[in-house]
Amino acid sequence: MIYRSEGIRGVFFGWSPTFIGYSFQxxxxxxxxxxxxxxxxxxxxxxxxxxxxxxxxxxxxxxLADIALCPWEAIKVRMQTTLPPYAHSLREGFIKIVSQEGYAGLYKGLYPLWGRQIPYTMVKFATFEEAVSAIYIFLGKPKESYNSFQQTSVSFLGGYIAGIGCAVVSHPADMMVSKLNSDRKAGEGAGQAMTRIYGSIGFRGLWNGLPVRIFMIGTLTAFQWLIYDSFKVYLGLPTTGGH
Known part of the structure; x- marks a missing residue:
């Protein structure tokens, strides 16, 4: 539907705050x-x-990483979840939020962001480390006996497994963060806003879009570990996990 109505530009709408925010994060x-x-x-x-x-x-x-991400996430979410769009560019969104709400407006989603991202990352890293260790145990040889290509392949598989767990654990909070950034009323406290939003969407609404998120986060996490560990190998460092 997005592609039919807006073309390829609509599919990539909001890419600039996503690129900057998640680079910092x-x-x-x-x-x-x-x-x-x-x-x-x-x-x-x-x-x-x-x-x-x-x-x-x-x-x-x-x-710490979320403090760097939060302003860009606030702009991205408002651009992508409001109709008509809150802003059509990163610059427009930044100026609009600051002029209307001050710099505090860029951080009003920080606590929900922590609620989403900290459990997400804890599951991501712990599951990845354990998955990689389990893969090497299954293969029957120590990590050091495999070459760099084989080790980064294990990192890719471990990353995908970790990404699935991340998606499931973080999805309700991610849904709430999106709703808070797009539907929070002026002067409304975070707890009050979350209570109102939950009353509107219910428990089932917190899980809307989960299959898409599993595919997205699984693929994203797998490639993150592949890129990260490939770079570590290039620098002469050991790959992550399994130790």
Whole structure:
């Protein structure tokens, strides 16, 4: 329907805040994860359960990464979920939000964003690490016995498995974030707005569009790990997971 009415431009509408926002968020998420994983797992609690380290490191990394993502996500969601569109470009959306609501308007979805993204990332990284370990156990050889191409292939498969779990866990919060950014009334508190929106869409409404999100997030996550680990191999670093 979008393609018929708006053409290919309609399918890619809102790409610029998505590109910028998730570039910042991805850099923060993956970069800080490596830092916190080392800090928690090697320095502060070397004997801690690995899964707990993965969960703590990913939660810490995502909380910082979302601060960089939130303004761009606010613009993107308003562009994509309102009719007629709230804005037709990144620049127009930024100016419009700031002029109407101040810079605070760019961050009014931060708490719901944390509610969506932190559990999402915790599942993403912990599931990926465990999936990769399980794949190598299934293959019957240690990770180091495989070449870089084979290891990045394992990363791709582990990423897709992790992406499916992410999509399911984060979908209700993602739905609520979209509704808050497009349907929150002036002066309405976040809790009040969420109560009103939930009363309108119900529990079933929180899961609307889940199959599409599973396909999108599964594919996205798989390619994220493939690109990230390919870059690490290029730098002479080990691939992620399995250790």
């Amino acid at each position: 991805g850099a923060g998420k993956y970069g800080f994860y490596e830092v916190f994983k080392y800090l928690y797992g090697d320095r502060l609690a070397p004997n801690a359960n690995k899964t707990l380290v993965y969960l703590a490191a990913s939660a810490s990394a995502e909380s």
